[in-house]
Each structure stands twice: as structure tokens, then as C-alpha cells.
Amino acid sequence: MNVKKADLVIIGGGPAGMAAAIEASKNGIRDILILERENNLGGILHQCIHNGFGLHYFGEELTGPEYAWRFIDEVHARNISYYVETTVINFGPDKTITAINSQEGLFIIKPRAVVLAMGCRERTRGALNIPGTRPAGIYTAGLAQKFVNMEGFMPGKSVVILGSGDIGLIMARRMFLEGAQVKMVCELMPYSGGLNRNIVQCLEDFDIPLRLKHTVVAIHGKERLEGVTIAQVDEHRKPIMETCETVTCDTLLLSVGLIPENELTREAGIIVDRRTSGPVVNDCMETSMEGVFACGNVVHVHDLVDYVSREGARAGECAAAYITAEGDKAEGGEIQITAGKCVRYTVPQKIVPKGQKNIRLFFRVTDIFRKVKIVVKANGETVFERKRNKVTPGEMESLEIPGSILNSPTNVNELLVEVQNIEEGQ
Amino acid sequence: MLYDVVVIGAGVTGAFIARELSRYELKVCMLEKETDVSMGTSKANSAIVHAGFDAVPNSLKAQLNVRGNKRMPLIAQELGVDFKQIGSFVLCHSKEDIPKLEELMKRGISNGVEGLEIITGDRLKAMEPNITAESIAALYAPTAGIICPYELTLHAAENAVENGVDLKLGHEVTSIRFDSNIFIISSAQDEFKAKFIVNAAGLYADTVSMMAGDNSFSIKPRRGEYVLFDKAHGNLVNRVIFQLPSAKGKGVLVTPTVDGNLLVGPNAEEIQDKQDTATTCSGLSEILRTASLSVSLPSTGDIITSFAGLRAGADTGDFIIRASEGNKRFIHAAGIESPGLTAAPAIGERVVKLLEESGLRLVQKTNYNPSIKYGKAARHMTGDELNKLIRQHPEFGRIVCRCEKITEGEILSSIHRTIGATNLDAVKRRTRAGMGRCQGGFCSSRVVEILSRELKVPAEEITKFGGNSRLLMGRTKHNLETNC
Numbered sequence: 030m031n032v033k034k035a036d037l038v039i040i041g042g043g044p045a046g047m048a049a050a051i052e053a054s055k056n057g058i059r060d061i062l063i064l065e066r067e068n069n070l071g072g073i074l075h076q077c078i079h080n081g082f083g084l085h086y087f088g089e090e091l092t093g094p095e096y097a098w099r100f101i102d103e104v105h106a107r108n109i110s111y112y113v114e115t116t117v118i119n120f121g122p123d124k125t126i127t128a129i130n131s132q133e134g135l136f137i138i139k140p141r142a143v144v145l146a147m148g149c150r151e152r153t154r155g156a157l158n159i160p161g162t163r164p165a166g167i168y169t170a171g172l173a174q175k176f177v178n179m180e181g182f183m184p185g186k187s188v189v190i191l192g193s194g195d196i197g198l199i200m201a202r203r204m205f206l207e208g209a210q211v212k213m214v215c216e217l218m219p220y221s222g223g224l225n226r227n228i229v230q231c232l233e234d235f236d237i238p239l240r241l242k243h244t245v246v247a248i249h250g251k252e253r254l255e256g257v258t259i260a261q262v263d264e265h266r267k268p269i270m271e272t273c274e275t276v277t278c279d280t281l282l283l284s285v286g287l288i289p290e291n292e293l294t295r296e297a298g299i300i301v302d303r304r305t306s307g308p309v310v311n312d313c314m315e316t317s318m319e320g321v322f323a324c325g326n327v328v329h330v331h332d333l334v335d336y337v338s339r340e341g342a343r344a345g346e347c348a349a350a351y352i353t354a355e356g357d358k359a360e361g362g363e364i365q366i367t368a369g370k371c372v373r374y375t376v377p378q379k380i381v382p383k384g385q386k387n388i389r390l391f392f393r394v395t396d397i398f399r400k401v402k403i404v405v406k407a408n409g410e411t412v413f414e415r416k417r418n419k420v421t422p423g424e425m426e427s428l429e430i431p432g433s434i435l436n437s438p439t440n441v442n443e444l445l446v447e448v449q450n451i452e453e454g455q
Numbered sequence: 456m457l458y459d460v461v462v463i464g465a466g467v468t469g470a471f472i473a474r475e476l477s478r479y480e481l482k483v484c485m486l487e488k489e490t491d492v493s494m495g496t497s498k499a500n501s502a503i504v505h506a507g508f509d510a511v512p513n514s515l516k517a518q519l520n521v522r523g524n525k526r527m528p529l530i531a532q533e534l535g536v537d538f539k540q541i542g543s544f545v546l547c548h549s550k551e552d553i554p555k556l557e558e559l560m561k562r563g564i565s566n567g568v569e570g571l572e573i574i575t576g577d578r579l580k581a582m583e584p585n586i587t588a589e590s591i592a593a594l595y596a597p598t599a600g601i602i603c604p605y606e607l608t609l610h611a612a613e614n615a616v617e618n619g620v621d622l623k624l625g626h627e628v629t630s631i632r633f634d635s636n637i638f639i640i641s642s643a644q645d646e647f648k649a650k651f652i653v654n655a656a657g658l659y660a661d662t663v664s665m666m667a668g669d670n671s672f673s674i675k676p677r678r679g680e681y682v683l684f685d686k687a688h689g690n691l692v693n694r695v696i697f698q699l700p701s702a703k704g705k706g707v708l709v710t711p712t713v714d715g716n717l718l719v720g721p722n723a724e725e726i727q728d729k730q731d732t733a734t735t736c737s738g739l740s741e742i743l744r745t746a747s748l749s750v751s752l753p754s755t756g757d758i759i760t761s762f763a764g765l766r767a768g769a770d771t772g773d774f775i776i777r778a779s780e781g782n783k784r785f786i787h788a789a790g791i792e793s794p795g796l797t798a799a800p801a802i803g804e805r806v807v808k809l810l811e812e813s814g815l816r817l818v819q820k821t822n823y824n825p826s827i828k829y830g831k832a833a834r835h836m837t838g839d840e841l842n843k844l845i846r847q848h849p850e851f852g853r854i855v856c857r858c859e860k861i862t863e864g865e866i867l868s869s870i871h872r873t874i875g876a877t878n879l880d881a882v883k884r885r886t887r888a889g890m891g892r893c894q895g896g897f898c899s900s901r902v903v904e905i906l907s908r909e910l911k912v913p914a915e916e917i918t919k920f921g922g923n924s925r926l927l928m929g930r931t932k933h934n935l936e937t938n939c
């Protein structure tokens with residue numbers, strides 16, 4: 030088998046991987062190779078033809094493909110090598126990558142550093158265990174989006190959407206604009222999992238009903254979908270059978286969550302966080318395997334690509350530093366970051382103190398809270414806080430905390446992030 | 456054309472009967488109502504090659520199970536079907552039930568099952584570290600195994616076709632006449648003439664029998680539901696884990712599948728509608744609850760799909776493999792419920808013997824080839840084998856289904872093989888594209904595109920599994936505008 034060498038291999042050529050490659054290149058790494066399984070760079074952005082991308086990163090509103098092209102152009106301008114239609118099928122210890130494509134066949138790469146940027150996939154009907162028949166007409170929202178936006182086909186004419194994740198909301202509008210009847214969006218939780226702006230712009234503007242605390246309990250139709258039974262759920266999210274109602278439709282779109290694609294990560298023995306389903310990373314986006322970094326939706330599911338790019342750049346910068354400084358590792362222990370009260374997870378989960386000026390923390394809360402403050406404690410003492418009018422699980426929170434807090438009080442070994450009522454104080 | 460034999464039904468039973476017949480100088484035709492083989496019970500079942508301790512001694516089920524099990528290793532090799540003889544355990548969860556386990560072992564010995572033994576204590580734990588503490592003893596049957604039921608059916612049917620059998624898909628037999636010693640068999644599109652008929656119509660064997668004026672049995676569907684877990688859990692158990700039937704019910708099984716997933720099920724529910732393969736909330740929770748007596752199961756979030764299959768049990772309780780009472784040239788292979796998959800090769804032999812007894816003349820073909828003409832599937836190749844293939848056919852280096860790592864080359868072959876795939880699910884059964892954890896979320900659109908291109912039909916006409924199961928409903932507005 031053909032064996033190649035590279036300084037840095039990036040698995041996945043979506044926005045996270047491209048940002049990492051560009052940043053590594055800016056930091057002096059020449060021998061970079063991006064491996065992408067689709068036939069072009071850009072990842073899922075190509076099918077996201079709506080706008081709303083880039084507000085934070087570029088300060089302007091772009092469509093998905095426009096946003097992707099900014100990065101693709103830069104990859105080209107910097108002469109960064111990439112292979113498309115190339116799938117990594119194994120990632121082993123010693124960072125050995127086995128990949129396959131039609132020109133090289135199966136081949137092996139032994140890089141000095143790796144950035145994992147494989148993105149995520151959609152949760153399916155199976156994971157929800159929705160009983161009933163198995164006809165045509167049940168699609169994940171992302172697949173429907175690909176059919177409509179990339180291939181120009183309508184997956185159906187009369188649609189129920191389960192799950193109010195962002196792709197589901199976007200697809201509600203898209204199917205409506207293409208002339209389909211979008212009967213409703215059902216959401217199990219008492220709140221939507223999507224961005225507020227999408228609820229307004231994709232549902233409310235088109236009078237598409239959002240049924241909170243509702244789920245699909247049965248699927249009907251033998252060949253093509255003929256309808257679904259929906260029901261309200263109680264506070265334990267169990268369907269209340271008396272509230273069952275059958276809705277006729279030929280299409281059910283599922284937008285019931287995204288799962289980071291970490292099969293390669295697990296195979297390599299890298300530690301994966303059960304809450305994020307992504308690798309545990311430190312503030313350099315380095316995973317539990319030395320020299321293996323990760324960024325984007327493979328680490329945790331983001332709502333905005335802007336943050337993905339930022340995280341990618343961070344991973345690329347740190348991977349570059351790792352390659353150039355190989356050998357002299359940072360001294361000192363790691364600081365654990367704990368997700369405290371009302372916080373589901375944080376990314377990164379650890380910090381390696383190196384006198385950094387600022388540290389960016391991403392996290393999600395467990396429920397909707399109003400008039401709260403986000404509190405960071407070091408060894409039990411509050412060192413940083415920020416007020417928030419409203420926080421919701423559907424919108425990722427981000428905090429930039431000054432690096433100086435790591436030194437006060439001396440020898441911080443645990444940071445804790447929690448949500449507090451403003452009145453409550455402490 | 457006057458056929459010597461028409462076989463009605465291309466499930467595993469019909470396929471092995473046709474394959475057995477294809478050894479001889481005969482004109483044989485298989486008629487199947489669906490658009491592919493293996494669309495009935497042979498598609499959705501436990502996929503176990505049973506050892507044979509379960510059936511009542513001397514029953515047809517017992518004899519043909521044990522015979523089928525013995526033949527399976529060679530047949531799997533000839534047909535290029537993945538078969539893993541991993542053995543099975545019947546777990547016993549209480550001291551009082553141990554005599555029942557011993558009874559089962561005795562029954563197995565009298566059925567001719569080899570290697571049976573009762574295992575307890577440390578050895579039990581060492582062999583199956585993940586079983587529950589309540590599992591105190593097990594009947595071990597080393598000859599049991601796992602197989603892919605639709606691969607077995609497809610390859611047996613293809614081997615029959617390669618040896619000269621005609622296969623007519625999409626032909627539902629609607630009436631049968633017997634006139635001047637010849638059967639005239641009608642479907643909506645055509646008429647077929649035959650000297651002999653074999654009824655291997657599964658759930659509809661009673662309907663087909665009735666067409667020939669024989670109402671000596673009826674088939675009652677009994678549904679079994681399953682859940683399939685992600686490959687991450689394929690190693691939870693090493694063997695097929697059954698439960699000893701107890702006051703709580705017959706028990707459900709937990710097993711790795713031959714492709715590395717974890718399969719849990721089935722329950723048993725008598726139903727009326729022979730097409731009702733819907734899963735139910737109560738059924739799925741029942742199997743999960745019952746299975747957790749054997750092992751602690753992964754979280755339901757790791758289930759990738761659930762499905763149901765229908766047992767086609769006859770009211771007699773045993774397989775019905777005999778000539779029709781009214782006409783000895785009409786042979787039944789009916790009531791083929793479990794262990795039908797295992798027994799199929801032996802059912803094939805038996806049916807051919809019955810045909811001979813009824814007057815069919817058997818002359819061995821000189822050029823019969825028991826082996827399927829295709830080599831190893833790319834997904835089973837070594838790196839070097841695969842690289843050689845990719846150099847000749849680059850499409851075997853282009854992965855379409857990322858979860859199961861299935862290439863465009865494999866999808867193309869599935870469309871152009873002896874019994875080619877014509878829809879999305881048929882590609883899936885032949886290649887595993889879409890069978891993985893994303894359940895086709897990423898690859899379905901590519902597979903539709905490839906099917907459309909290769910079959911030269913518009914994408915809107917590509918179905919999930921034939922009939923009205925169309926996947927797409929026309930073009931988007933934007934496309935309509937640019938097209939006119």
C-alpha cells in the first residue's frame with residue numbers, strides 16, 4: 030500500500046477543516062493535506078442556500094455557498110493541497126490514517142499532526158424509535174434539503190416536520206416556497222431547538238404552526254407515507270394517548286438533532302465526552318491524543334458557522350504550534366472545566382495554562398432561563414460573571430474570559446461555569 | 456413455452472427449490488409478485504441458522520432444520536454468502552428451570568444436533584461476559600450461526616438463474632387452471648404453462664393452494680418486531696443468546712448480526728392483515744424489556760432502525776411439504792415458519808424428491824455450477840485485493856455510503872448483477888448502502904441518481920421498494936422554470 034507523509038492532515042474539508050488549514054498555513058506550515066469525502070470542499074454549506082451566514086465572522090450576511098467560497102478561494106490562494114472524493118476509513122494509534130479514493134486506491138498517511146473536522150450527521154427515525162410502517166417519504170431534513178437545493182427535486186407535497194432544529198425550520202420555509210403544504214412543525218420540548226430568528230423568519234412569517242410539546246407516535250402508509258399520528262407529551266415527554274390526532278401528509282421530515290461523527294475518533298481511542306458526543310478538548314482544541322486536534326461540529330454541534338470557523342482557526346493555529354515546537358511541550362497541569370448548575374456542557378473541557386491572554390468558552394444551558402448571570406468560579410470562588418436577559422438550550426452561549434483569572438487565586442485546578450438567578454446572588 | 460416446473464414465490468424457500476431443480480435438465484420458472492426476490496418473510500427475520508434442538512422430534516421442522524444446518528457451511532461458500540457459525544446459548548434465569556434446559560438438550564440430541572452442552576458458572580461468564588447475573592446456566596449449541604437472509608435468498612436465486620432458471624418478477628399469480636394434464640398459471644400480464652407447480656408462496660401459500668382448489672390448510676400471520684443497534688454494540692454478545700421459554704413468555708433473542716450490528720427481538724403477535732409489518736410501541740418496548748433479562752442493553756438512542764417480519768405458520772404446526780390432496784403434480788412448500796431459513800436447502804432437496812415421486816424425470820445437467828459467478832464483495836476484500844480492483848475499476852475507490860463504506864462500484868454491480876437492483880431498498884439489500892447509522896441520510900440522493908442513470912429512467916420514478924413507493928414528487932419550481 031502506498032504510504033505518504035505530511036506535516037498536517039485535516040480530515041474533513043468543511044468550514045472547520047478549511048479554517049484550520051488556512052490558519053496553519055498562515056502560521057508557516059507548508060505540508061498540509063485536506064481529505065474530503067464529497068466531490069468539493071465546503072461541506073454541508075453548499076446545500077444551505079439561504080442567507081444568514083457570516084454575520085459574526087465577516088460582518089455581512091452571506092449564503093452558505095458564498096461563505097464556503099470565501100474559504101475555498103483562500104485554500105486555493107494559499108496552495109493548500111486537498112483530495113476530494115477521498116474517504117478516511119481508519120484512524121489508528123500513532124496518527125496513522127488509512128484513506129481510499131479512485132486514483133490512489135487505499136493508501137496510508139503518517140502525519141505529524143491531525144485536525145479532526147468530520148462534522149456531524151442527522152439523528153434518524155430509528156434513534157427515536159417511532160413505531161409504524163416503513164414507507165417512502167420519511168427523510169431527514171438535511172436529505173430533503175439536498176434533494177431540493179442541490180438536485181432540484183421535491184421530496185413531497187404535503188409535509189409534517191418533526192423537530193424544530195434549525196435545518197427543520199429552514200426546510201419548512203423552503204418547502205413552503207417551493208409550493209408544498211407545510212402542515213406543522215412538531216417539537217417534543219416546550220421550546221424550539223432552533224435559533225429564534227429562524228422561528229420568526231421560517232415559521233411565523235409563513236403561518237406555519239409550531240406545536241410545542243408534541244411528537245409523532247405512529248407512521249401510516251404502506252408504500253408512500255399517508256399520514257402520521259401526533260400526540261401531546263406530558264412533562265416526562267411521554268405521549269398522552271388521549272391527545273392523538275392523525276394528520277395526513279405524504280412526507281415527514283425529521284430534524285431531531287445532530288450527532289458529531291466520531292467513529293474515527295473512537296476507533297483511535299480518543300476520549301469522547303458523552304454530553305457533546307465529541308472528543309474532549311483543551312483550549313488548544315487538542316484531544317486526548319497528543320497532536321490530534323478537533324474543531325467544528327465534530328466537537329459539538331454549533332448553531333452558527335461563524336463559531337465553527339473560529340474554532341477551526343484555533344485548532345489550525347495550535348496544530349501549527351505543535352508541529353513547529355515538537356518536543357518542547359507546555360509545562361504544568363491541566364485545569365478541568367466543570368459544567369455546573371444549569372449548564373449541560375462546556376467546550377473546551379480543559380485548559381492548559383500557558384499565560385494565554387483570553388480564553389473562549391462555549392457552552393449550552395439545560396433549559397430556558399431569563400434574567401440570569403453566567404458565573405465562572407475558580408476553585409470555588411467567583412472570578413468572572415456576565416448578565417444575560419435570556420438563555421436557551423437552542424442557542425450556544427459563548428464567553429471570553431481573561432486568562433489572568435487562571436492565576437488568581439494561585440494554582441487554579443478547577444473552573445466551574447454555572448447559571449445563577451440575578452436576584453439569588455450568593 | 457411449456458415449463459416442466461413453475462415455482463410460485465421467490466423467498467428463500469422458492470429460491471432453494473429452484474436452485475435444486477437447476478441441477479437437472481428441466482425448464483423451470485420462478486414467479487414472484489414483488490419487484491425483487493426476498494421481499495416477504497425472507498427479508499425480515501432473526502437471521503439465525505438454528506442448530507435444531509427446538510423442534511419436536513421427528514417433525515419435518517426437526518429433520519430439515521438439522522439437515523439444513525449441516526449443509527449451510529458448504530452452501531454459504533458456494534454462494535459467496537457470509538455465514539458465521541458463532542454458536543448459540545439458551546439462557547436459563549432460575550434454578551427451577553434447569554430441568555427444562557436439560558429437556559431441551561435431550562430433545563436436541565434426539566434430533567441429531569451435535570455438540571450440545573450445558574454451561575454454568577465461570578465458564579458461562581467467560582464465554583459471555585455481558586450476560587446478566589440472573590443468567591445461571593445455558594444450553595450451548597456450537598453449530599448455530601448467523602447469516603444475512605436476503606443475501607442467502609438472492610444468491611440462491613441468482614445461482615438458479617445462472618443455471619438456466621427463468622425468474623419473472625412482478626408477476627402475481629392470480630389463477631391456476633389444470634387442463635389436459637397441464638397447469639395454466641395466470642398473472643395480470645401473462646400466462647404460464649407448466650407440468651408441475653411448487654407452491655412456495657409464504658404467507659399466501661393458502662391463497663395459491665386455493666387457486667388449485669385445495670383448501671386443506673390455512674396460514675395465519677404472526678408478527679415479530681425487532682430493533683437493530685449501531686455497530687458500536689455488535690460485540691455485546693459473542694453468540695446468539697436465546698432465553699428459555701418460561702411462564703413470562705417464549706423469550707426474545709439478542710445476537711450479533713453477520714454484518715456486525717446487534718439485533719434484538721422478536722415478540723410474537725397474531726394479526727389479521729398479511730401485509731401489516733408495522734412496528735408498534737408496545738411491541739418494541741416488550742422486546743427491549745424482555746431482552747434485558749439476558750443482557751443490559753445499550754441506550755435506545757443507539758437503535759438505528761426497527762422492523763417487523765411476519766411468520767407464515769400453518770394451522771398444522773409443522774411445515775407442509777407434500778403433494779396437494781387433489782393433484783399430485785402440485786407440491787406444497789407451505790407453513791415455512793422458523794426454522795425455514797435454516798431448512799431451506801433441505802426443503803429444496805425434499806421438494807425435488809417429491810416431484811420425482813410425482814413423475815418428474817430428473818436428468819443431471821453436465822454443466823451445473825453450484826457456485827455463484829461473482830467473487831468476494833469489495834467490502835470483504837483485503838487491502839491488496841481492493842487496490843487491484845480499484846486500478847481496473849476506479850469506481851471501487853469512490854465511497855458513496857460513508858457509514859458502511861460502500862463504493863460506487865459496488866452500487867453499480869448491484870444494479871447490473873444477475874438479479875439486478877431496481878430500487879433503493881434493493882440496492883441496500885445487495886450492498887448495505889443505507890443500512891448504517893445514518894440510514895441513508897447521506898447516500899440516498901446519490902443512489903437515486905445512480906439508479907436513474909443506470910436504469911435510464913427519470914429520478915422521479917425511482918422507488919424505495921417498487922409499487923407506489925416513489926421517493927420524489929416532481930421537480931422544484933425553479934427547475935420547472937428553467938426547463939421550459
Ligand SMILES: Cc1cc2nc3c(=O)[nH]c(=O)nc-3n(C[C@H](O)[C@H](O)[C@H](O)COP(=O)(O)OP(=O)(O)OC[C@H]3O[C@@H](n4cnc5c(N)ncnc54)[C@H](O)[C@@H]3O)c2cc1C
Nearest residue numbers: 464466467468488495496497501503628657679795796797
Ligand atoms: C419473526 C421471524 C423470525 C424468524 N427467524 C428465523 C431464524 O432465525 N432462522 C430461521 O431459520 N428461520 C427464521 N424465520 C423463518 C424464515 O424467515 C422463513 O421460514 C422463511 O423466510 C420463509 O421463506 P419463504 O420463501 O417460504 O417465504 P417468503 O420469504 O415469504 O416468500 C414467499 C414469496 O412468495 C411470493 N408470493 C406470494 N404469493 C404470490 C403469488 N400469488 N404470486 C407470486 N408470488 C407470490 C411472495 O411475494 C414472497 O416473495 C423467522 C421468521 C419470522 C417471521
